[in-house]
Amino acid sequence: MLVGADNTSDRFGAALAQKLTEKRPEGVVFGIGGPLMADAGVRLLYDISEMVSLGVFDSLKGAHIVKRLIQRVSETMDEERPHVMVQIGLPLFSLRLLEIARCKGLSTMYYYTPLSRGLVEFKTERFAGLVDKVIGISKFETESCQQAGISAEFVGHPLVDLVRSRRPVEEVRAELNLKPGKPVIAVLPGAREVEVKNVLPTVLRAIGQLRKLKLDCQTVVSVAPTVRKSFVDQLVSKARGIDVVVGGDTGDVLDAADLAITSIGTVSLEAALMGVPCLAVYRVPTTTYLFDKLFANKPRMTVVNNVLEEQVVPEFIQSEFGLGRLVDEIVRLLTDEAARQEMLGKFAALPEQLGEPGSVDRAAEMILAAAAQREE
Structure with missing residues (x-):
């Protein structure tokens, strides 16, 4: 059983x-x-x-x-x-x-x-x-x-067995109807609609701010099997000034990405194993969050940080999930090659733990x- x-x-x-x-x-x-x-x-x-x-x-x-x-x-x-x-x-x-x-x-x-x-x-x-x-x-x-x-x-x-090798970037981007030559941000906002509802609009607003900073990116949003695509489509339809594609499984979306914005769960570890710089977001109604805290006193909320026992992936949790800081971190991980390589270097320690x-x-x-x- x-x-x-x-x-x-x-x-x-x-x-x-x-x-x-x-x-x-x-x-x-x-x-x-x-x-x-x-x-x-x-x-x-x-x-x-x-x-x-x-x-x-x-x-x-x-x-x-x-x-x-x-x-x-x-x-x-x-x-x-x-x-x-x-x-x-x-x-x-x-x-x-x-x-x-x-x-x-x-x-x-x-x-x-x-x-x-x-x-x-x-x-x-x-x-x-x-x-x-x-x-x-x-x-x-x-x-x-x-x-x-x-x-x-x-x-x-099990992710060591389940995560496959990365496919050629341009091949995957073509399959997802993404434009060649433009940076791609993958958004994997969670497996529960309550998470997606509280996370995705702010993430899309933050990405929308990038054009004001002369960063022209495109976005692909992955939909978990437990979330209705129509629900995500409705949230995305309210976003303004950004190119968004909805669809693609987790592996394909991460294959296409220069940066991933993930939930705090196992998908953060999957992004790390695939060598994609990432940051983690989590916001739910206060009652749900407090209930979670009753059962888990976690020094770090994100799975990949817990495995590494170090704050490697930036976390945006509840009240700390602010638009300004989120924009700053997205810009840093898209444009600062030293920061990207430092994070990927930390990810290289994962196989020893896993x-x-x-x-x-x-x-x-x-x-x-x-x-x-x-x-x-």
């Missing part, structure tokens, strides 16, 4: 499901996830796409939905009797599901824990008593778990080994 609750969990879960099926075609993989997991052959008990888009898992109003999901998962454990439950992400109701699975005799494993995203105040003592094994995707996460007495093994980050290719394969082997033990 695989259980994921956000866009990144869906992506990592899909890669994991494909490997599990390749290695054991007769096995059954089911659980909670999104369209990518469904496409990978996971029999979904619940599709979380709409809830992710609306930010249900990050707000108090989603508590009753979470309660129903937990009940559904518990009932399915009784009906299907899986050997292993693998949780992927799930910052909100992770420990409750682990408690239920442990009581029912399942092997409990965790892939992409809150610690992998820089959560430094986590109920590690309780967590250690509920999880059989953490499948570590970063060295920081693995070492943090081991120091807390949690059984953890480092396999490497491990070698083949991480998803190694994770699948760990899960199958745990399942085999339960079968005996």
